[in-house]
Amino acid sequence: MRELLSRLWEGLCDFLYDTKCALYHKIVKKDPNKPLRMETQRRKDMVFYMCFMAIPVIQFCIMWIGVNFNNILLAFKEYDADMNYTWTLNNFKDVFENLQTDKEVQLSLQNSVLFHLLTTVISLPTSLFISFYFYKKWKWADQLKLILFLPAMISSVVTVTCFYYLADRGWPMLIELLTGKTDELGLLVNNNTRLPVLIGYNVFYSLAGSFLFYSSAMSGIDSAISEAAQLDGANILQEFWYITLPMIFPLLTTFIVGGLAGMMIGDHGMYAFSQTGGNAVPTMGYYFTLYVTQDGAERRYPYFSALGLVLTVMTCVIVFSVRALLRRYDPFNENTGDRRRGI
Amino acid sequence: MKKQRTGPRIKEPKGAKVIMVFLVIYAVCLIFPYTIAVNGAFRDWGSFVDNIFAWKDFTLENFKKIFTEFNYPVTMDNGMPGKFYFVGLLINSVLFSVGCAFASSTCPLIVGYCTARFPNAFSRFVINLVYVLMALPIVGTIASEIQMTQNLGIYNTIPGMWFLKFNFLGMYTLIYHANFKSMAKEYFEAAYMDGAGHFTIFTKIMVPMVSKTWTLAFLLSFIGFWSDYGTPLYFMPDNPTLSLALLNFNKLPGSIETMQLAAALLLAIPSLTLFVLFRKKIVGNIQTGGIKG
Numbered sequence: 001m002r003e004l005l006s007r008l009w010e011g012l013c014d015f016l017y018d019t020k021c022a023l024y025h026k027i028v029k030k031d032p033n034k035p036l037r038m039e040t041q042r043r044k045d046m047v048f049y050m051c052f053m054a055i056p057v058i059q060f061c062i063m064w065i066g067v068n069f070n071n072i073l074l075a076f077k078e079y080d081a082d083m084n085y086t087w088t089l090n091n092f093k094d095v096f097e098n099l100q101t102d103k104e105v106q107l108s109l110q111n112s113v114l115f116h117l118l119t120t121v122i123s124l125p126t127s128l129f130i131s132f133y134f135y136k137k138w139k140w141a142d143q144l145k146l147i148l149f150l151p152a153m154i155s156s157v158v159t160v161t162c163f164y165y166l167a168d169r170g171w172p173m174l175i176e177l178l179t180g181k182t183d184e185l186g187l188l189v190n191n192n193t194r195l196p197v198l199i200g201y202n203v204f205y206s207l208a209g210s211f212l213f214y215s216s217a218m219s220g221i222d223s224a225i226s227e228a229a230q231l232d233g234a235n236i237l238q239e240f241w242y243i244t245l246p247m248i249f250p251l252l253t254t255f256i257v258g259g260l261a262g263m264m265i266g267d268h269g270m271y272a273f274s275q276t277g278g279n280a281v282p283t284m285g286y287y288f289t290l291y292v293t294q295d296g297a298e299r300r301y302p303y304f305s306a307l308g309l310v311l312t313v314m315t316c317v318i319v320f321s322v323r324a325l326l327r328r329y330d331p332f333n334e335n336t337g338d339r340r341r342g343i
Numbered sequence: 344m345k346k347q348r349t350g351p352r353i354k355e356p357k358g359a360k361v362i363m364v365f366l367v368i369y370a371v372c373l374i375f376p377y378t379i380a381v382n383g384a385f386r387d388w389g390s391f392v393d394n395i396f397a398w399k400d401f402t403l404e405n406f407k408k409i410f411t412e413f414n415y416p417v418t419m420d421n422g423m424p425g426k427f428y429f430v431g432l433l434i435n436s437v438l439f440s441v442g443c444a445f446a447s448s449t450c451p452l453i454v455g456y457c458t459a460r461f462p463n464a465f466s467r468f469v470i471n472l473v474y475v476l477m478a479l480p481i482v483g484t485i486a487s488e489i490q491m492t493q494n495l496g497i498y499n500t501i502p503g504m505w506f507l508k509f510n511f512l513g514m515y516t517l518i519y520h521a522n523f524k525s526m527a528k529e530y531f532e533a534a535y536m537d538g539a540g541h542f543t544i545f546t547k548i549m550v551p552m553v554s555k556t557w558t559l560a561f562l563l564s565f566i567g568f569w570s571d572y573g574t575p576l577y578f579m580p581d582n583p584t585l586s587l588a589l590l591n592f593n594k595l596p597g598s599i600e601t602m603q604l605a606a607a608l609l610l611a612i613p614s615l616t617l618f619v620l621f622r623k624k625i626v627g628n629i630q631t632g633g634i635k636g
Contacts, residue, residue: 044540044541045461045541048540048541048542049457049461052453052456052457052545053453053454053457053465053469055450055509056450056453056454056509056510056511059450059506059509059510060510060511060512062491062495063488063491063506063507063510064476064510064512066491067484067487067488067491068481068484068487070487070490070491071483071484071486071487074486074487074490129362130362130366133359133362133363133366136355136359138355138359138362138363139355139359139360139363140363140366140367144363144366144367144370145626146622146626147370147373147374148366148369148370148373149625149626150373150374150618151373153566153614153615153617153618153625154377154570154611154614154615155569155570155572155586155589155610155611155614156570157570157572157586157589157590157607157610158377158380158570158589158607158608158610158611159376159377161380161589161603161604161607162376162377162379162380162604162607163376165376165379165380165383165395165600165604166375166376166379169395169600170379170395170396173394173395173396174396177396204372204373205373207369208373212626235356236356236358236359237358257478260480261478261479261480262480264480264482264483265482265483271590272572272590275590275591275593275594276589276590276592276593276603277593277603284482288483288485289485289573289576289577292485292486292489292577293576293577293580297486298490301486301487301489301490302486304483304485304486305483305484305486305487307483308481308482308483308484308485308486309483311482311483312480312481312482312483315480315482316479316480319478319480
């Protein structure tokens, strides 16, 4: 029985194959072994190209061009209670007024700049030193690299939750254990300590991860250059300052400019702090997240779009000025830098 | 055979020890807050509130409660209030993270391949566009993005988020483009001679050649999306993930701290597991020039 079924199956397969071949020759009317004509080949290339590029291009047209175009239109709209809109310039008027009078917007803007500047000023040089340590592969470099990279892999909600317990619950307990004082406030509850602690948190955790990119760039430096410097009697600090730093300056420029571009978007974990139980300070990213996600925020979307456009212009001016400045004083470029020439 | 050290070999200076001590202290401080979460997750609530530093009164009660009490309130399709419990949140998290990671790591691969394989005017335009848009700092389009997803009908849907993340504006497109461009043309030509079509060449020859890069991009994206609470908060408030639910934990009536820490620990486990399993690949690849195969 089994043998019969198997023969039947084989027969059916052969029949289907023969039919497929016959149909192929009938419809296509071509010898399958004959090479394709140039035009057909080009058409096939084009079909493949268009099929594969279609979805990414459509996605880009909708989610980038469409979103940004809608953002510009939205900034000039005003919704009434029934969500009918009229065209207006009032949103921009409100934005400029709020930038001058609204304490929350002013504080958010001020904190965003403060967080960014302090994080950059403190963590950038520290990251560079750490990267140099890893680049030189000194003691425990590989093990330390793994541990220091760990926070970059863990959700910021988890990290914020853990830090909140340490700062708000652990700190008063620690003070009580050490001094017997029972009225110590949590570091995030206390108005005097909140801002410095949150800045410290950002500096502390921003180091994790960024050093890998710097040490990556450093490892691209030709070892003959550093060896030549050592033969010339350069100590390790001189090697770092005169060789390593100028060599990775293009990457530093990219990081500094990229960081500036994200200055107004990043909420620096403030939304997570405010939601997980701790107290936060407002930043621009936090301001957007908080108000855009509130119930009934739809009517205020035009205001947020206008604010976004104004902030984009401000950020563009800062970013392109800093980029031009960094290019002008790039020590890697022999025509502009003077430090490298002074080696 | 002893593994040879690569890179510059110089005598360790005295300053290196100072940096090492600093790094060890820094690493301990970095890890310390996480130990509180591990400790708290396994402790009785009363004992934890009394002294969060003590290591005593361990229990598994918090994890049991997570399965029954940890939830996220949503508005259902019929407008009635509903709740997402742990299993639902977990399923959403997995679907969201895997789908978005797949979309965000595959789209650059496709665009990178097409632009490198067919270097026409449009391909050059696309690559230049990626360079330009990467440098353009655009702020505050979130309201417009939410409105757009609502108009398209993809708001509050997980497949909608996959579409949202299927974009090629990023570093990966440039990396794939460079990878494919540097490959010898003989690969394509030999495959053509053997009768392979474009799709076969792409899936059976080209993709395996960059599979390491793709896997790493997928892993890093997965870890990022698993932790991401922003996208679900903006675009899927009624289809929440674990990350978003943890963010909202404090608003739950009767929520207790030790349960919050147990949930945080559960959320961290997949990322940590992937990191531990692929640590050398992840750290090594990021270190050797961003990401490469």
